[in-house]
Amino acid sequence: MNFCGFVGHDDAKLALILNAIDPQCGGVLFAGEKGSGKSTCARLFRELLPGETPFVEVPLNMTEDALLGTVDIERALKHGEKAFQPGILSRADGGVIHIDDINLLPAGMIALIFEAHDRGTNILEREGITAHHPCRFIPIATMDPDEGLLSAHFLDRFGMFVAWGAIRTNAGKMEIIRKSESVLYATSDTDAALSRLRERIANARRLLKRVHVPATIEQSIVERGIERGIEGHRGELFLFCAARAYAAFRAEITVTEEHVDQVLPLVLAHRARPAPEEQEEPTEVQPSEKNQSDNESQTERETEPHNHQNQLHEGGAQETSSEASAAPADASTRKEEIFDTGEPFPVRRIALRKDRLKRAESGRRTKTASQGKSGRYVRSGFKSAERDVALDATLRAAAPYQAMRERNGSVVIRPEDLRFKEREKKMSHLVIFVVDGSGSMGAQRRMTETKGAVQSLLLDCYRKRDKVAFIVFRRNRAEIVLPPTSSFEYAAKRLKEIPVGGRTPLSAGLLEVYRLVMRMRMRRPQTRCLVVLVTDGRANQALGETDIEMELRSMAGLLSGCKNADCLVIDTEDKKSLTKMDLAARLAEWLDAHYYPLADLRADYLTGMVEYAKSLQWVSAP
Amino acid sequence: MIFPFSAIVGQDEMKTGLLLNVVDPAIGGLLIMGEKGTAKSTAVRALADLLPEIEVVEGCPFGCTPDGLLCSACRERLNKNEGLKREMRKMKVVELPLGITEDRLVGTLDIEHALKKGEKRFEPGILAAANNNFLYVDEVNLLEDHIVDLLLDSAAMGVNTVEREGVSFTHPARFILVGTMNPEEGELRPQLLDRFGLCVRVTSVRDKNKRIEILRRRMRFDAEPDSFLREWQAEQERMAAQVTAARERRDRIEMSEPVLEQIVAMTTQLNLDGHRADIVILKAARALAALAGKGEIGTEEVRTAAMLSLIHRQKRLPFEEMGSQMTKVQQLFSGASRP
Numbered sequence: 027m028n029f030c031g032f033v034g035h036d037d038a039k040l041a042l043i044l045n046a047i048d049p050q051c052g053g054v055l056f057a058g059e060k061g062s063g064k065s066t067c068a069r070l071f072r073e074l075l076p077g078e079t080p081f082v083e084v085p086l087n088m089t090e091d092a093l094l095g096t097v098d099i100e101r102a103l104k105h106g107e108k109a110f111q112p113g114i115l116s117r118a119d120g121g122v123i124h125i126d127d128i129n130l131l132p133a134g135m136i137a138l139i140f141e142a143h144d145r146g147t148n149i150l151e152r153e154g155i156t157a158h159h160p161c162r163f164i165p166i167a168t169m170d171p172d173e174g175l176l177s178a179h180f181l182d183r184f185g186m187f188v189a190w191g192a193i194r195t196n197a198g199k200m201e202i203i204r205k206s207e208s209v210l211y212a213t214s215d216t217d218a219a220l221s222r223l224r225e226r227i228a229n230a231r232r233l234l235k236r237v238h239v240p241a242t243i244e245q246s247i248v249e250r251g252i253e254r255g256i257e258g259h260r261g262e263l264f265l266f267c268a269a270r271a272y273a274a275f276r277a278e279i280t281v282t283e284e285h286v287d288q289v290l291p292l293v294l295a296h297r298a299r300p301a302p303e304e305q306e307e308p309t310e311v312q313p314s315e316k317n318q319s320d321n322e323s324q325t326e327r328e329t330e331p332h333n334h335q336n337q338l339h340e341g342g343a344q345e346t347s348s349e350a351s352a353a354p355a356d357a358s359t360r361k362e363e364i365f366d367t368g369e370p371f372p373v374r375r376i377a378l379r380k381d382r383l384k385r386a387e388s389g390r391r392t393k394t395a396s397q398g399k400s401g402r403y404v405r406s407g408f409k410s411a412e413r414d415v416a417l418d419a420t421l422r423a424a425a426p427y428q429a430m431r432e433r434n435g436s437v438v439i440r441p442e443d444l445r446f447k448e449r450e451k452k453m454s455h456l457v458i459f460v461v462d463g464s465g466s467m468g469a470q471r472r473m474t475e476t477k478g479a480v481q482s483l484l485l486d487c488y489r490k491r492d493k494v495a496f497i498v499f500r501r502n503r504a505e506i507v508l509p510p511t512s513s514f515e516y517a518a519k520r521l522k523e524i525p526v527g528g529r530t531p532l533s534a535g536l537l538e539v540y541r542l543v544m545r546m547r548m549r550r551p552q553t554r555c556l557v558v559l560v561t562d563g564r565a566n567q568a569l570g571e572t573d574i575e576m577e578l579r580s581m582a583g584l585l586s587g588c589k590n591a592d593c594l595v596i597d598t599e600d601k602k603s604l605t606k607m608d609l610a611a612r613l614a615e616w617l618d619a620h621y622y623p624l625a626d627l628r629a630d631y632l633t634g635m636v637e638y639a640k641s642l643q644w645v646s647a648p
Numbered sequence: 649m650i651f652p653f654s655a656i657v658g659q660d661e662m663k664t665g666l667l668l669n670v671v672d673p674a675i676g677g678l679l680i681m682g683e684k685g686t687a688k689s690t691a692v693r694a695l696a697d698l699l700p701e702i703e704v705v706e707g708c709p710f711g712c713t714p715d716g717l718l719c720s721a722c723r724e725r726l727n728k729n730e731g732l733k734r735e736m737r738k739m740k741v742v743e744l745p746l747g748i749t750e751d752r753l754v755g756t757l758d759i760e761h762a763l764k765k766g767e768k769r770f771e772p773g774i775l776a777a778a779n780n781n782f783l784y785v786d787e788v789n790l791l792e793d794h795i796v797d798l799l800l801d802s803a804a805m806g807v808n809t810v811e812r813e814g815v816s817f818t819h820p821a822r823f824i825l826v827g828t829m830n831p832e833e834g835e836l837r838p839q840l841l842d843r844f845g846l847c848v849r850v851t852s853v854r855d856k857n858k859r860i861e862i863l864r865r866r867m868r869f870d871a872e873p874d875s876f877l878r879e880w881q882a883e884q885e886r887m888a889a890q891v892t893a894a895r896e897r898r899d900r901i902e903m904s905e906p907v908l909e910q911i912v913a914m915t916t917q918l919n920l921d922g923h924r925a926d927i928v929i930l931k932a933a934r935a936l937a938a939l940a941g942k943g944e945i946g947t948e949e950v951r952t953a954a955m956l957s958l959i960h961r962q963k964r965l966p967f968e969e970m971g972s973q974m975t976k977v978q979q980l981f982s983g984a985s986r987p
Contacts, residue, residue, distance in 0.1 A: 050870065090747050093747075094747050102759075106759075106760065106763030106764060107760060108759055108760050133790075134746070134790065137746055137787055137790050138746055138747050141745065141746055141786060141787065144689060144786070145689070145693075145743075145786075149743055149745045150745070150747075151744075151745055151747075151748045151749070151752035151753070151773075151774055152747065152748065152749045152752055153749055153751065153752070154751060154752070154756065154759055154771070155752075156752065178684070179684050179830050182684045182685055235871070239867075241860075244860050244863055244864060245856075245860055247863065248856055248859040248860045248863060249856065251859070252854070252856060252859070256852075257683045257684060257685070257852055258683050258684045258685025258686050258852050259685050259686065259687070259852060259853070259859065259862050259863070259866075260684065260685035261685070262859065262862075262863050263863060263866055263867070266863055266867055418751065418756075418759065419751075419813070421759045421763070422756065422757045422759055422762070422813045423813065425757065425759050425762030425763045425766075426762050426766060426767075426768055426814065428762075428763055428766060437763060
């Protein structure tokens with residue numbers, strides 16, 4: 027199969043064609059579900075480029091050395107010379123870098139790639155080597171939003187973006203199967219089509235310099251950027267290039283409005299800001315004085331349709347919103363309210379202590395000695411289980427003794443010279459918020475304050491690159507309203523939507539979080555979970571027939587037995603109330619968790635508190 | 649090819665912040681925070697073209713100032729009564745890439761020399777190259793902690809002391825730290841934040857006509873860089889001359905009592921810790937007056953200097969946006985300037 031034989035996805039193909047015409051178009055990112063042909067299409071890009079153009083794949087296991095370049099081991103050992111061994115960035119100069127599943131690449135690595143791309147030069151200062159070389163390439167990447175998201179900052183670096191819809195019609199699917207099955211299908215007509223296309227691209231490339239962009243078009247490009255509230259100026263620059271390339275592709279020498287319109291969705295869709303809050307917030311309910319009664323006017327909120335932009339920014343939005351919208355169906359008689367998120371306030375930072383386990387995940391909260399060769403080479407030392415030799419340090423250790431050792435051509439290295447790389451990597455965390463959504467949380471705007479607290483913790487998580495998940499329990503069940511994600515915006519929105527009403531199935535909440543923690547342990551054994559249970563502790567809905575308290579105790583026992591999780595209980599009960607029960611405090615004991623009344627989360631109160639036992643530390647905010 | 653500094657549209661605060669540091673390196677650098685795609689990196693890289701020549705020890709890889717602090721090698725030459733020759737050298741913008749390793753930052757044993765000659769010799773790192781120059785870190789908030797530690801260490805002392813792999817070496821490392829960052833990507837460590845003398849926030853230019861001009865200039869530059877640079881050459885030279893003149897004028901500018909009082913009164917009202925803010929405001933105000941060709945510091949200079957120096961020094965709540973209390977500073981001024 028060739029580029030022309032690839033079924034559908036005309037927008038993706040157009041994006042690639044435009045990049046082939048003008049590399050200044052800034053590359054393209056394809057986002058869509060797995061197995062839908064994104065990578066296949068990206069790889070077919072090669073066919074549009076002149077024969078000798080480099081096309082370099084970036085594997086997920088890539089090390090920094092491999093990306094940036096490193097010291098040439100052979101020459102160092104044989105001749106005692108320092109020489110630069112080029113890396114991926116160097117090989118890709120003048121060509122394409124293809125990054126499959128870019129969202130799974132550590133953020134630090136993506137930053138390195140775009141740092142060099144932005145500068146147009148790779149500056150190498152590593153392991154005794156200094157090198158500068160030109161580094162101009164077209165970034166082509168794919169991602170599956172279900173697997174994690176890409177920050178807006180990195181999204182902006184891509185000239186174009188294509189939301190990859192899977193082909194659903196039977197006829198379309200049949201065609202795809204037929205083509206993928208048979209190499210023979212690359213029959214003469216697609217062959218001929220491809221060579222026609224290549225010729226057209228070559229012509230367009232020649233024409234490009236002569237394509238004129240009238241002042242009115244420049245103006246209209248800027249107006250479109252302003253209309254959409256685009257941050258920064260890259261969008262407009264890319265739109266200009268894309269429109270110009272498109273005109274050249276159409277063999278026209280003047281760019282028109284129509285050309286701009288054609289390429290607009292490719293360039294601006296991923297840069298547009300999510301719709302303003304007012305539009306998304308049709309119902310705002312003020313909590314009434316006594317909201318325990320069931321017969322008050324009922325407010326049910328429809329999950330708003332997710333618009334195109336949200337989908338781009340936040341990927342997996344659709345799936346979860348449909349889950350959430352299923353919830354209100356069974357509860358027509360119950361009162362339900364949605365409280366605003368209270369003002370976020372400064373909370374103490376949560377830091378998990380460095381543990382001894384070697385890990386392979388990346389994040390910002392806790393540093394950990396990393397396993398394998400993927401962390402950042404921090405310094406060299408004498409010990410290593412990985413036999414990961416730090417060549418530069420080893421050579422330096424051996425160098426002064428070469429004369430004594432009667433060196434003959436190649437360098438004499440003795441075992442005592444060996445130095446090994448110490449690598450460090452930040453470990454990732456999943457912070458699971460388990461929020462009580464029962465009716466009692468609605469009293470005296472407690473939910474508003476609670477949401478404010480969670481929002482504050484959420485901001486902290488975002489800055490530390492933690493993933494977050496939400497579990498809400500109310501009425502007779504608990505549900506994951508937000509599966510683990512690193513999208514802060516999306517989490518904040520979900521938080522806002524958490525409704526209040528009904529009974530308190532606390533044990534169901536604990537069971538759900540236990541399941542999630544166990545799943546994480548299976549899928550990502552290196553991730554630490556921090557369970558933040560936010561409740562007033564007034565459990566009144568059991569899972570089974572047994573006593574509620576017994577049930578809670580056994581659930582808590584299960585959870586505290588999970589070695590990959592730490593727990594934290596935030597008690598939202600009104601401590602001034604005469605009817606206070608302090609159940610949450612007891613629950614914290616059973617969970618072996620740290621316990622904080624909601625009021626204590628505020629930083630002013632926490633000032634001065636320093637040390638905590640076990641694995642949790644609350645460090646003072648700056 | 650570097651886009652000319654003078655052709656950057658708008659973003660006056662950022663440009664001023666950079667130029668002030670050229671006029672007076674003791675101001676202590678600039679942090680540029682802002683949205684993606686707002687010419688942050690472009691401006692810093694473009695600054696190189698406007699930098700003046702400074703006096704250094706001839707041939708010294710550490711760029712020692714002849715009458716200032718000297719590196720181990722220059723000191724040895726002095727001790728042997730070999731004189732230090734002087735030469736003029738243009739200041740540079742040295743980039744610190746995110747992927748840098750420790751040995752290349754601080755310098756280490758020169759392997760090749762050791763292997764070939766059997767002698768230990770110090771091989772200078774980036775800190776050496778940055779001495780008396782600008783040190784630029786793009787995405788400074790993404791820099792690894794262990795690199796930040798080393799950077800802070802030598803920034804505080806103005807000296808880089810190396811004791812590793814059998815080499816001992818000391819050399820001056822006075823650099824003007826310039827960092828750019830997008831705050832959405834994570835915050836900066838408070839110690840590092842405080843290191844930056846000045847701080848500006850940049851946002852996209854909102855004015856339509858200016859945006860069109862940005863688009864035009866960028867595209868013209870990309871298409872025909874040579875003729876674009878020629879067009880801007882006169883303007884570039886004018887700016888460079890202005891900066892050089894301001895450097896010479898700087899130390900002659902009077903710092904009157906009322907100005908000092910005004911500055912101290914302001915930082916006291918804002919309840920700021922330490923004296924760094926006072927000093928930075930004073931130096932920045934003086935550099936502003938020098939750039940404007942004035943003989944003394946006026947209220948306008950103090951105001952601008954305060955806006956540039958205080959944005960990252962104010963006490964704030966962790967989730968408050970930086971600079972959210974700048975209105976307080978503005979209010980202070982409307983009070984202060986009243987007769």
